[in-house]
Amino acid sequence: MQTIIGKEERLNYAAELIRSGEVVAFPTETVYGLGADALNGNAVRKIFEAKGRPADNPLIVHISAPGQVNSVAQNVSELAFKLFQKFSPGPLTLVLKKAPAVPLITTGGLGTVGVRIPRHPLALKLIEACGRPIAAPSANRSGRVSPTEAAHVLEDMDGKIPLILDGGKTEVGIESTVLDLTKEIPVILRPGAITAKMLSEILPKVIDHKGEVIIAEAPGMKYRHYSPTKPCIAALDPESAAGKYDEVLSGGIIPVIIGREDFVLAGKRENHISLGKTVEECMSSLFSALRSAEKKYGYIILQYFSEPEYFSLDNRIKKAAGGEILGRTLQ
Ligand code: TXA
């Protein structure tokens, strides 16, 4: 199959493909998604095949307005509507009780469904144009870093899908916050740009009595994610990053340091990639920095922030580094 990349002028073609049971990659504000008709089991099966995704890892269903939630979920609470009103369209996925119309293949066999209203105009237009809820995981091959540009999707999906809708570089850069509302106390299954602190304006209980965030793990988080194809380690301070850099270099392998601008400048090593100055900039450039680093260098040293507002970013960094963090002081 030939994979083409098209801009907004291909929107109607994309909608037609989805209506006829095919898979199309499209941009959201977080990362690119690999979309198919969420209510068509055969179409959804093609997503799992193209990604090489384990069948027990549920997909997120994308809708374009809160009014559509009852077509994919049931017993939707007032609280869910309040959250949608406050944070949608935007990077928040709510786990709700599944409606019978949603096939089990979409939800990885679960009785619940993740629902989200993306903010990217092309995503919203696509959902409206095809008139269906769109099931979409991130458009990377399973285990790879999520794509934040159409070219990243092509790297992973060339020949596997007919069309990639190109909406430019994604704005947020890491995947949506997944919040499970089917438990007595709402639980964050995957941290993202909508933080526990932001949610706590509406949901005081997402923070427990000790002031700690209640976090569990989404089914998909048990798989190794975000793994670059080169060895990767995280470092807490520029000195330990530079020390590792020198050690790797003396072994004949070319390393790179990736981090916030102040971190890579303090590391004072030739090969470095600055993610930017703010948490938003760092989020939006992490995945593309990882993809370019693995092509050019033999070893990746990533800044681990350990600052509260970088919590969601650290979550992805820890996964990329396989949990290995240099410079951690033991207490
Ligand atoms: O930002 C995003 O969420 C992107 C864009 C494309 O919308 N999508 C995305 O999908 O990251 P994916 O499939 O790569 O990750 C979805 C995560 C997985 O960890 C999955 O296990 C969890 O959400 N999830 C989905 N439905 C769930 C459910 N019913 N119960 C618990 N976890 C669920």
Ligand code: MG
């Ligand atoms: Mg993913």
